[in-house]
Amino acid sequence: MESSIFRFILRHSRRQQVLLLVITLASFPFLYASLELPKKIVNEAISGKNIPAEMFGVPLDQVRYLLILSGLFLALVVVNGWFKYQINTMKGRLGERMLRRLRYELYVRILRFPLPRFRKVSSGELIPMITAEVEPLGGFIGDAIALPVFQGGTLLVYLAFIFMQDPVLGAAAVSLYPFQGWLIPRLQRKVNQLGKQRVRTMRQISDRIGETVAGIGEVHTHDTSAWHKADLAHRLGDVYDIRFEIYQRKFFIKFLNNFINQLTPFFFYAIGGYLVIKGQLSFGALVAVLAAYKDLASPWKELLDWYQLKEDTRIKYEQVVEQFQVPDLLDDRLLEEDPAGDIRITGRLALDHVQFGEETGAKPLDDVSGEIELDRHTAVVAVGAGGEELAQIVARVLLPTAGRIRLNGEDYLCLPESVTGRRVAYVGSSPYLFSAPLFENLVYGLRHRPLRPDPDADPARRKRRTAEAQMSGNTDRDIRADWIDYEAAGCTGPEDLVERIRDVLRLVDLDADVYSFGLNRTVDPQRRPDVAARVLAAREAVTDLLTDPKMGQLVERFDPERFNTNATVAENLLFGTPVGSAFATDTLAENPYMLHVLDKTGLSERFLDAGRRVAETMLELFSGLPQGHEFFERFSFIGFAELPEYQAILAHAGKDGLDRLRPDERTRLMSLPFKVIPARHRLGLLDDKAIARLLEARRVFARDLPADLRGAVEFFDPRVYNAAATIQDNILFGKLVYGQAQVQVRVGRMMAKLVDDLQLRELIVEVGLDHPVGVGGSRLTSAQRQKAALARALLKNPDLLVLGDATSSLDSASEARVHAAIRKHRQGRGLLWVVHRAGHARSFDRVIVLNGGRVAEEGRSVELDKPGTLLHELMGAD
Amino acid sequence: MSINEEVACLRKIPLFANIETSKLKLLAFTSERVTFDPGDTLFEQDEMGNCAYIILSGEADVVVRTPTGPVTVATLGPSEVVGEIAILCDVPRTATVMAHSHLHVLCISKDLFFRIMTEFPQIAVEIMRVLANRLEKTTSRLREVLSERAA
Known part of the structure; x- marks a missing residue:
């Protein structure tokens, strides 16, 4: 990279700079003329001196001369403006291109940093350098x-x-x-x-x-x-x-x-x-x-x-x-080279005096030599440090500070990442997931190069973007192309990829989690009519199951003709799921259309009175509690801060009557009954007459709904898929009944059976793959993160699978299942596993025991597991 | 059953006899009301418990496992409390409790119970009094048994 900005400018923009200079100089005579011309207009044309007799063979008088000069002046103004516009645009574009180039080069450098560098430099320092700190450079480059x-x-x-x-x-x-x-x-x-x-x-x-x-x-x-x-x-x-x-x-x-x-x-x-x-x-x-x-x-x-x-x-x-x-920046060749032919990581990997560590201080790996057979399973047992480092070095994530590694005699450390990154997979103890849906994270290991162009791409736009990227020294690979290497996953296309993902999820014990993600996701029925149709079939089947009174008492279904006591009053009125904020429960009392419906059905005064009663109860219950008490969050309709306001409203209502309240006070009181779930809150607010009116209001609400609000609510319709509700809610099409013992477990069991009977599970797992994992995978538990990372590694069918402490967050039952499944799945293929309990090494073909970063013992596990060996001692200690 | 009826029922329980209505209402409002069909199990003997039940209506059988099979040792009715020992100290349930008839109970979780107690010390004092009474009764019963034995 150029050490000074002028070298950077000259190297990458010499031609544009010269062009800019030429145009700038070319503009100079016009600028000069526009300064000169006014003098001529005043001194000659207006004062009437030195008027030429003719111009271009046309005879002139004073007025004509004035008009010609003024016209010339106007033309010069336009020309000057045009020059300025062109020059500024050129400068801006040049600066922007150079800035783009600089940022891209810096980012590529980060990708080429040797891993230990990241122990010394944080993202907090790197990010502002590439984003904010270089920003003013763009403005300067055009003027340079x-x-x-x-x-x-x-x-x-x-x-x-x-x-x-x-x-x-x-x-x-x-x-x-x-x-x-x-x-x-x-x-x-x-x-x-x-x-x-x-x-x-x-x-x-x-x-x-x-x-x-x-x-x-x-x-x-x-x-x-x-x-x-x-x-x-x-x-x-x-x-x-x-x-x-x-x-x-x-x-x-x-x-x-x-x-x-x-x-x-x-x-x-x-x-x-x-x-x-x-x-x-x-x-x-x-x-x-x-x-x-x-x-x-x-x-x-x-x-x-x-x-x-x-x-x-x-x-x-x-x-x-x-x-x-x-x-010691990584060689760009390692990242970019794409050797022809199918290079496989099979045979033997020979480590020769491999060392890793800083020059001073302890070395996690010191003088490690040995062979790893890539058709067998090798366990590494490490006393002290070194296990994870060895795993990363074998996986070629980390480069050793000294020593060599040979793959069947060839230099393993010189293989480009297009070989090691595709043929070797590594999972450590805290794998990173990207903030994207789970599916994207799983196929992450299959995205090496764009393979199929984006079918929806506009060719003209694509061409322009490509040319522009090249002009700034950026990569012209299209991010919107299909990058997924289906073949590497052993598939032919998107369809069987999902199938394969389901297999892998089962293997790492993540399928049940993804199933429950799926149950709680919404699906757009326009995009997935197949899902909507099958979910509706399941809803139908639930109807049959609920005819059994034992089950029927657990779920109160949505019935257009009946009030649902286990849903909020708001849900009962909308009889649907709000989309967006127009009909959000918290602000329903401010919604003019809702107020209109309440007025029309004579419910306004009832709502106001119910609001008063709710407020009274809340004040009675919660006014003795201190601020920040969790009851406010969990149970109260009124927050601690609002209690005094409601107290004042009630006092006002008590003195002057409910009908004398100010509009904002009315709104506050009326907002309360919307949140009430009669079966849960048991406040006794609604008698049969009130319920009849609410049902009337529900009908009026739907009938008179203006067209512009039509998109703000997805109605509950027994025959229609509700796009705003989760799959689970769509199947159940009702509310769990409050106060039934173990209702969630029992309904969950019923759902699970139903889903299996209708063979819906696969489809729901597929929907669950859209679950966003959050920043750094934070919306998953640490066990789910580890399982997802294992799935990601297995999906690319590596020749060599290297595992660090990759199952440490799993509970022991799940861990045992996953261990057995992975061992079975990798039968006859390379597996190097750094086990953290020596006992796990017992079933492996070979074991390497590291002690203080050096190989203490190495050999077949049956031979090593004898009294007197370190391995035997470690296994005994488990 | 509305919350006011639940409060009336709580009021009949000696433990809550001297507690303000608003506090009882809070207890009722924040705890879950659960319905059991006859024969349903509220909890099993020897499992760890995390809530106490207050019977609002219906009856429940207390069943103890013996070498000769399960024996019903008591039947509880409205306004009786069951399972409170398990939330005061971490011991397994000492008996199985099953619904005898259609049963409505108020389920007070351990977490909620302690929160209410820290918030309203008068409830804690009341509970102390009840427990002390029980201890006193048990002690005098023990004394009787011992003196009978000595005699």
Whole structure:
């Protein structure tokens, strides 16, 4: 990577810079003409002097001449504007392309960092470097060459003009330039240093913020928020101090510059004036020189500003780039090379004096030699460190600091990742999942290169994007293409891939989890009519099952003609699922259409009265509890903070009557009954008459619903799939009945049986694959994360599977199942497993025992497991 | 049954006799009401428990396993509490309880019970009094048995 920004600019944009310069210079005559023409209009056309008799053979009078010149002026305005527009666009585009190139190059560098580098540099530092810190560079790059050349040229022209008028005055005009040219960089140097310091401090701050986010649990566990606040405040204070000093110096430089610029006219007036008085200089010449000097000030100022910006940008560039100049960067060939032919990782892997660790301090791996047979299962038992490192080195995730590894005699460490990353799979103890649906995470290991172009792509747009990417040195691989290597997974296309994923999920014991994800997901019936149809069939089957009174009492189904006492009043009124915020339960009392329906059915006053009763009960129950008590969250309709407001509303209602409440008070009271679930809250609010009216309101609500609100609610219709409800709710089409013993377990059992009878499970698992796993997989449990990572590794059918402590979060029953399944699945293929309980090594073909990073014992497990060996001792200790 | 009827039922329980209505209402509101059909099991002997039951209506049988088979040792009716020992100290259920008839109970979880007690010390004092009474009764019963033996 170029060490200075000018080298970077020259290397990647020389042609555009020259072009920019040429166009800038080409614009110059027009600019000059547009300054010259007004003079001509005033002096000649308007005052009527020197009017040419004819132009291009056309005879002229004064008015015609004026019109022609004015027209010319207008044309020049347009031409100048056009030049400016073109130049600015070119500059912007050039800057943006260069910025894109720089960011891309920096990102590629991150991908090429050797893994141990990430122990020293955090994402909190790297991210702002690539995003925010380089941002101002784009603006500068367009100006990098054209501006100094243009302004410098202008300056020279003016200077030449002054010198031609009078060499002495010319010398006077520039007399202070050398001094300025010497002084300013000197002053600037200190500002530069401060600027560097500021960037460093800001980086530390973003690192700290990143750490706070990552370790937020620890902050709360140990009551260290005050410490963190003080730490950040201290660092912000440092930034303030640095910034303040920069301001002082920067503005001092400005002050000095202005002073010096004003000093020159002093010389003109004093010396020039003296010369005029003495008759050695004509008065006209002095005025001309003064005017020229005034014009001089602007380019000179631009040049100085450019210098300051250049310095600023230079430092930013150097400071960012130096962080990415890492000595043992991975060879780009390892990442990009795509050797022809099918290279398999089979045979033998020979480790020869492999060592890993920092130069000073303990080495997790020291002088490890041995052979790994890639058609057998090898267990690694490590006493102390070294197990995970060995696994990562064998998986080629980590490169050893010394020693060699040979695959059937060939250098294993030189194989590109297109071989090792596809033929070897590794799962460690805390695998990373990307913030995407589970499916994307599972097929992640199959995405190496774009394989089939995006069928929906617009070819013209695609062509433009590709060309643009190439111009910025970016990759032109299309992210929207189909990258999934179905063949590698042993499939032919998307259809059987899902089938294969289901097999793998079963293998790693994740299928039940994904099934329950699926039950709780919504499906768009337009996109998946097959799912909708089968779910509706299941709903039908539930109807049959519920005719058994034993089961029937567990679920209260949605019946258009009946009030559902186990659903909220709001759900009963909408008789559907709200989509978006228009009919959200919390704000129903503010919804004009809902209020209209209540009015029309004569329910408004009843709602108000019910609201009063709910509020009274809530105040009675919860007003004695302290703030933040979990009952407010779990049980109360009214939060702690709102209690006094409701108290005031009730007092007002008690004094003046409910009908005298202010509109906002009415809204507050009326919002309460919507949340009531009669069977659960048992507040006795609704009698039969009220229920009859509610059913009437339900009908009116649906009948009169305006077209623009039609999309805001998905009605419960026994024959229609509800796109806003989960699959489970669609099947059940009702509410679990409150107060039935073990209702969830019993209904869950009924559902499970039904799903199996109708062979729906596979479909639901498929839907469950859309479950988003959250940031870093945070929406999965750690056991689910490990299982998902195992599934991801198995899906790509590796020749060699390397496992670290990959099942540590699983419960022991599940762990045993997964162990057995993986061993069986990998029969006859390479498996290296770093086991954390020596007993697990017993069934493996070979065992390597590491002690303090060195091989203590190695051999067939039956031979090693004898009294007197370390392995035997370790197995006994389990 | 509305919450007010549940409160009336709680009021009849000696443990709650002296507690304000609003507190009883909170207890009723925050605990779950569960229905059991005749023959359904509330809990099994020897399993660990995490809630106590207050019978609102219906009857429940307390059944103890003996070498000769299960024996019903008591039948409980409305306003009686069952399973409270298991939530006060972590011991397994000492008997199986089954619904004798159609049974409505209020299920008070251990977590909720302790929360209510820390929030309203008067309930804790009341419980202490009841437990102390029981202890006193047990002690005097023991004394009687011992003196009978000595005699």
